[in-house]
Amino acid sequence: MDIKQFYTSPIQTNTYLCADENSKEAFILDPGSVCKPLDNYIDSNEYKIKYIVLTHGHGDHICGVPHYKAKYKCQVAANKKDNRYFNDPISNQSRALCGQDVAFTPDIYVNDGDTLQVGNMTLHILFTPGHSPGGISVLVGNILFSGDTLFAESIGRTDFVGGSLIELKKSVREKMFVLPDDTFVLPGHMGHTTIGHEKQYNPFF
Numbered sequence: 001m002d003i004k005q006f007y008t009s010p011i012q013t014n015t016y017l018c019a020d021e022n023s024k025e026a027f028i029l030d031p032g033s034v035c036k037p038l039d040n041y042i043d044s045n046e047y048k049i050k051y052i053v054l055t056h057g058h059g060d061h062i063c064g065v066p067h068y069k070a071k072y073k074c075q076v077a078a079n080k081k082d083n084r085y086f087n088d089p090i091s092n093q094s095r096a097l098c099g100q101d102v103a104f105t106p107d108i109y110v111n112d113g114d115t116l117q118v119g120n121m122t123l124h125i126l127f128t129p130g131h132s133p134g135g136i137s138v139l140v141g142n143i144l145f146s147g148d149t150l151f152a153e154s155i156g157r158t159d160f161v162g163g164s165l166i167e168l169k170k171s172v173r174e175k176m177f178v179l180p181d182d183t184f185v186l187p188g189h190m191g192h193t194t195i196g197h198e199k200q201y202n203p204f205f
């Protein structure tokens, strides 16, 4: 599995490109803006983008969706409960973040326990609301893409519309801290961590 991280959006969102090098099938997680190095990486490796997977609907994670969906003819997968953000440029603050209104409807709705197949990678969807009502995290092998739910020694904000600190903590405890300690955590912002490290050092738990 080839995983590469890119910074997108004016507030440095972690966008991930994950590819199965054999089949060349790949997915993009949270394209926060158009990012030339990401395009170059996909094109130079001749990766075939099957899905854009969105951990949630905030503008700093979705502003690149129209570009990548049109360019690679791929499907957008997300949880329906964040449609209030996907569908509404006022709610997702895309104009402020990327200078244009971004609104769309996901092609595929994913829920807790669902899986998506991309080449030899099985994406396990975990429903992890709290930062937003339709927040999801994605487990691929021993790698957890935690969106803005869990950060290295921190957690995501819960003061946005539809956010809930109680729900976020429940999501982390019940969906993430049950994973093996050596699970790698790749969050939506800042550096990576592991489940074991967070169980021991995250001050919110």
Ligand SMILES: [Zn+2]
Residues within 6 Å of the ligand: 056, 058, 061, 131, 148
């Ligand atoms: Zn967010």
